[in-house]
Amino acid sequence: MNDFAQTVKQQADIVKVIEGYIRLRKTGAQNYSGLCPFHKEKSPSFSVHAVRQFYHCFGCHESGDVFSFVGKIENVGFPEAVRIVAGKCGIPLPKREYSSPEEAAGARQRAKLLELHETATAWFEEQLRGPEGAVAREYLAGRGLTPDNIKTFRIGYSPDSFSALRDRLSGSADADTLRASGLFSSKEQGDGSHGPIYDRFRKRVMFPIANEGGRVIAFTARTLESGDKAGAKYINSPETPLYSKGQVLFNLDKAKTAIRQAEFALLVEGQMDCISVFLRGIQNVIATSGTAFTEQQVAILRRHTSQVVVNFDPDAAGSNAAEKSIALLTEEGFTIKIVTLDDGLDPDRFIRERGVEAYMAALRGARRQSDYLIERARQMFPGASSEQKLKAMNFLLPHIRRLPEKLSRDQFAGDAAQKLGISDSVMREELRQAALKRRDRIEAKTSSLNEVERVLLRALAITDPEEETTRRLAVDAVLRQPEYFEHLAASPALLALANRQARDPIEAVEDAAQRALLAEVLLHETKPPTESEVLSAIQEVQERAIESKLRDLRAQIADAERRGDFAEVVSLTQKKLDLDRALRDLQRNKPL
Numbered sequence: 001m002n003d004f005a006q007t008v009k010q011q012a013d014i015v016k017v018i019e020g021y022i023r024l025r026k027t028g029a030q031n032y033s034g035l036c037p038f039h040k041e042k043s044p045s046f047s048v049h050a051v052r053q054f055y056h057c058f059g060c061h062e063s064g065d066v067f068s069f070v071g072k073i074e075n076v077g078f079p080e081a082v083r084i085v086a087g088k089c090g091i092p093l094p095k096r097e098y099s100s101p102e103e104a105a106g107a108r109q110r111a112k113l114l115e116l117h118e119t120a121t122a123w124f125e126e127q128l129r130g131p132e133g134a135v136a137r138e139y140l141a142g143r144g145l146t147p148d149n150i151k152t153f154r155i156g157y158s159p160d161s162f163s164a165l166r167d168r169l170s171g172s173a174d175a176d177t178l179r180a181s182g183l184f185s186s187k188e189q190g191d192g193s194h195g196p197i198y199d200r201f202r203k204r205v206m207f208p209i210a211n212e213g214g215r216v217i218a219f220t221a222r223t224l225e226s227g228d229k230a231g232a233k234y235i236n237s238p239e240t241p242l243y244s245k246g247q248v249l250f251n252l253d254k255a256k257t258a259i260r261q262a263e264f265a266l267l268v269e270g271q272m273d274c275i276s277v278f279l280r281g282i283q284n285v286i287a288t289s290g291t292a293f294t295e296q297q298v299a300i301l302r303r304h305t306s307q308v309v310v311n312f313d314p315d316a317a318g319s320n321a322a323e324k325s326i327a328l329l330t331e332e333g334f335t336i337k338i339v340t341l342d343d344g345l346d347p348d349r350f351i352r353e354r355g356v357e358a359y360m361a362a363l364r365g366a367r368r369q370s371d372y373l374i375e376r377a378r379q380m381f382p383g384a385s386s387e388q389k390l391k392a393m394n395f396l397l398p399h400i401r402r403l404p405e406k407l408s409r410d411q412f413a414g415d416a417a418q419k420l421g422i423s424d425s426v427m428r429e430e431l432r433q434a435a436l437k438r439r440d441r442i443e444a445k446t447s448s449l450n451e452v453e454r455v456l457l458r459a460l461a462i463t464d465p466e467e468e469t470t471r472r473l474a475v476d477a478v479l480r481q482p483e484y485f486e487h488l489a490a491s492p493a494l495l496a497l498a499n500r501q502a503r504d505p506i507e508a509v510e511d512a513a514q515r516a517l518l519a520e521v522l523l524h525e526t527k528p529p530t531e532s533e534v535l536s537a538i539q540e541v542q543e544r545a546i547e548s549k550l551r552d553l554r555a556q557i558a559d560a561e562r563r564g565d566f567a568e569v570v571s572l573t574q575k576k577l578d579l580d581r582a583l584r585d586l587q588r589n590k591p592l
């Protein structure tokens with residue numbers, strides 16, 4: 001680790017940094033815990049040690065320091081993780097160092113593209129306020145947005161021109177960067193090359209799409225034309241080095257704090273619905289932007305909550321995108337409730353026409369996903385004939401199987417049988433099988449370390465200079481007779497720690513599985529072991545090692561006797577006697 005990384009690590013507080021991504025609760029004097037962002041779970045097994053500045057998950061055994069956390073969650077390499085953490089702590093970056101010229105060029109390009117998007121956003125805002133923006137202002141006022149609201153979401157307007165934005169930006173970046181920004185289009189030429197660029201968004205209301213940090217990375221643009229000339233109602237920025245549609249949740253930058261506080265996210269389909277609901281004070285709202293959720297989006301959302309209230313357009317509730325999103329969230333273990341608004345209104349219209357109180361009441365009345373689906377099945381296949389019941393059940397079975405937990409499947413199947421009035425034993429059996437079908441996740445096995453190993457790991461991980469004598473005892477024992485420790489499961493960690501010099505213990509153990517063992521032990525620790533605990537642990541290791549050697553020797557002696565090799569028997573017996581004596585000496589000097 002270089003000097004800069006060391007400085008950052010000393011100044012960063014891992015608890016604060018991790019809290020920027022997931023919710024943590026204080027669970028001990030030095031520990032915090034929360035839901036692990038790296039595997040699916042419903043009860044928290046992810047712990048952060050505030051003093052030792054590391055994290056560990058008892059479920060998936062991920063562990064490490066602040067940089068490995070940020071690297072893993074942001075999916076970036078070590079140098080980038082250091083820069084991100086430095087940024088969060090307000091530590092100025094030294095001259096940037098990149099591992100390759102390509103990486104440096106990529107980072108430069110992304111920085112430039114962010115700058116272009118910022119300029120474009122400000123420029124679109126300006127156009128909205130100007131004379132050409134009148135029609136857009138009228139549209140937004142019609143949707144109930146005040147000038148302040150417009151400012152909050154930085155809504156803008158792209159004028160009816162093929163070159164206005166290009167002219168504005170052409171001085172700030174070269175042609176390749178402008179092309180890469182996604183703000184422009186061009187026609188492919190006959191020879192396959194790109195033609196000149198022109199403004200992609202024209203005569204549209206511009207809704208900026210921000211990344212989780214609140215920086216604009218793309219746009220959604222709504223047309224103000226109607227009829228044949230209008231083109232698509234909404235168009236979006238294409239995929240760019242900044243923006244990947246499947247990795248962004250609209251409004252998450254503004255909603256994430258409220259999502260954690262409310263302990264659920266409200267999921268709506270359109271950006272306009274989202275803006276409308278947010279501006280009326282329900283701030284834990286995000287939008288899918290009309291397409292089905294991707295696994296990356298689900299993973300992003302899980303960092304903030306595992307409960308979702310879905311309020312999709314009623315006419316779209318059965319749509320593919322909505323069903324796929326709900327299915328994916330279900331499979332990923334989210335708890336889902338579903339809101340249906342009266343008279344088939346979408347959230348935006350409902351909240352404008354009926355008011356926020358009525359909308360909140362509708363949210364409170366959200367039904368469990370299973371109740372909602374059973375109700376839908378009854379509406380789709382009404383009547384009490386067994387043929388209808390069979391159809392209703394076949395509609396429900398895939399939904400039941402999708403639930404990751406057996407308990408929920410059981411409950412869903414039971415509810416369905418009861419509410420559909422299924423008394424037929426064959427059908428009941430079908431439901432039961434559906435509930436059984438998916439295996440529950442096998443619990444990760446707890447570590448196989450014994451008490452002796454735990455004591456030694458804790459002794460070797462001592463950082464308090466006042467406890468140095470205790471640490472020294474363990475270090476000397478391991479370094480003097482490393483072969484005694486070889487058969488222990490934690491042997492690589494013990495050796496790495498004994499040789500760690502002044503390094504941070506967690507960092508010193510480079511093997512991920514071994515580091516996980518150490519992290520797990522340290523998270524259970526309240527204070528370091530005493531000298532006498534360490535001495536008896538060492539003694540026990542030595543005894544075990546000698547006993548195991550004695551077993552080997554006895555087998556070898558028996559073997560030599562069978563072969564009639566008496567010289568060998570004598571030599572082995574001598575060794576055995578030496579070990580017997582060593583063992584007796586050990587036991588006699590046993591510390592109290």
Ligand SMILES: [Zn+2]
Nearest residue numbers: 036039057060
């Ligand atoms: Zn985990």
